[in-house]
Amino acid sequence: MVSRLAIVGTGLIGASVALAARRAGVASVRGFDPDPDALAEAAQGGAVEPAGSLSEAVANAELAVVAAPVAQLSSSVAEVLAASSGTVTDVGSTKGAVARAVRDDARFIGGHPVCGSEARGAANARAELFEGATWFLTPGAATEPARYRELHAFVSSLGAVPVAVDPEAHDRLVALTSHLPHALANLLVNQAGAARIEGHEPLAAAGGSLRDLTRVAGANPRIWVDIFLDNASALRETLREHRRRIEQLEAALEAGDAGFLARWIAEASGNRRRMLAEAFEDPGALQRLRVHVPDRPGVLAGITQALGAERINIEDFELQHFSPERGGVLNVLVTGEEPARRAAELLEAQGYGVVVSAVVE
């Protein structure tokens, strides 16, 4: 159990690690940030005791967490390893470059909490940030098992779910699960934004699918330029493969190959079901209730209250906002046809029109 923790880099993630660690019972949390304002903000919020220098922060720490931007990660980690004698980890979004830079130091284990927050600064830090989140750990060949076990326990104590993976495999994994989706979102919204079709602006005619696919478009360039460049090689690999798959689809469309399209959609349906299986116990039983709602306060409360009172668990919940005048569509996911039917009846009794369908065909 860690009792003396150091945080190097006291922005949103660093300060949230500090708060979560305090909540988990870590006695001493010292912090340092090259930016005095960032350090003061974290100290004021009660996340860390501020140290006068990096050395002072890490000298006696059993564990030092480096929460520096991706571009400064390797040099910061090297500096902390030199100034400390305990275990060192980081929270960067890519893991290959820093692993190569420290060349299998026995005290370093890379880390990457997948918490997807877009906020910044210690003022937004929260102890709850990592609850339920996957936290990748990338032990190397030289990593001492005791240090890995200690870090694993520490990450778990913050509420996260540690997952061990090789650093280079980590980068290929996130290239596919995060960097490619972000890149495609940017590509798609820019393609739609650049087009004018006989006076119609595609962005103005965007339906739910274009909105879904571009939700992460335009994410913070201060973070994402570095992530894309740092993981350029793995990302390029996934982009090449994506182009190959597009060409295959184009050929099927040109040939009018209905069989290919049917198999391709069925494969997508199966893959989506597998993905949902991670989040839901029985994705095949999921039912979607599609409810048209006006745009005014209290409407969502009325709906969630009615379902909660009947002990109908809302598995997922999404409001597709049309406009202040036109209202929106609420998609409510519940498990099982019988609860879905009861939920629809309840909402219809409140005057809403409800359409029920299975989530996975």
Place this chain on the structure above:
Amino acid sequence: MVSRLAIVGTGLIGASVALAARRAGVASVRGFDPDPDALAEAAQGGAVEPAGSLSEAVANAELAVVAAPVAQLSSSVAEVLAASSGTVTDVGSTKGAVARAVRDDARFIGGHPVCGSEARGAANARAELFEGATWFLTPGAATEPARYRELHAFVSSLGAVPVAVDPEAHDRLVALTSHLPHALANLLVNQAGAARIEGHEPLAAAGGSLRDLTRVAGANPRIWVDIFLDNASALRETLREHRRRIEQLEAALEAGDAGFLARWIAEASGNRRRMLAEAFEDPGALQRLRVHVPDRPGVLAGITQALGAERINIEDFELQHFSPERGGVLNVLVTGEEPARRAAELLEAQGYGVVVSAVVE
């Protein structure tokens, strides 16, 4: 004002048009479907008076709505035009093929309500299905203005927002705003599903971005194979352009061109803001509250109730479900920093950790 309406094809959309028309005061709604069970279902639900034949249904109708599958659309519309003397429209997802097939008949005006429901069958039909939805109308050069005005008024009376567009332009528009996003969702989930990275399954490591981008993957193959084939030419055009943009990104990554990436992300951010401007009055003022919630009934009710009671309007609402054990993250969008701050305080008083950030940087 239409007083005698005919519905040809009494599935979900046809029967919903019938119910919405009745609600709007249309006196007579006759229906026909080549499938006797589908017709009986719509008649039983009170949507239509069943007719014994297509001719009987449409003979005296001022307006006939053809709600046939895309593959049978052109032949059904031709049959209805031959059997009737009133205005004829349809509700198909593509408009070019049917417009070419009827060769500018003065009585035909194509239509496409964008209501995005995945349910099927008259049993799921609802009068509210079209409320707030865009309903494309594709008048041709030969269309009589009085018929167009009448159809425009009819569609508005169902609660939809009619938007006039040329049939071929419509197909290029939906290729970009709907068919390309659906294709990319299928391509992406199949690419992630086919990969194994040193024993790790990318679908199991899916974060929020992969989930967002594949939400529409695997959509009903009975509908989508026909849509993709019917609009193959326009879709192939958007896929080629998408590949060109991917190559451009690959080149920038290979060159380590940070300037390109920064401009590209900024462009995406601007385009996303323009897209949101359609749905929100002031997208720049939108604030996201990120709240970690356990997976149990009543939690969402407590949150929406607390905000509703304080007259804080929820602009958008999405639950990112982790798992039954790990709970999920709730993203709540509100307008303005002050309401966001009040909302965060309210939820923190209920014991939730809340992180606030601007939606558009």
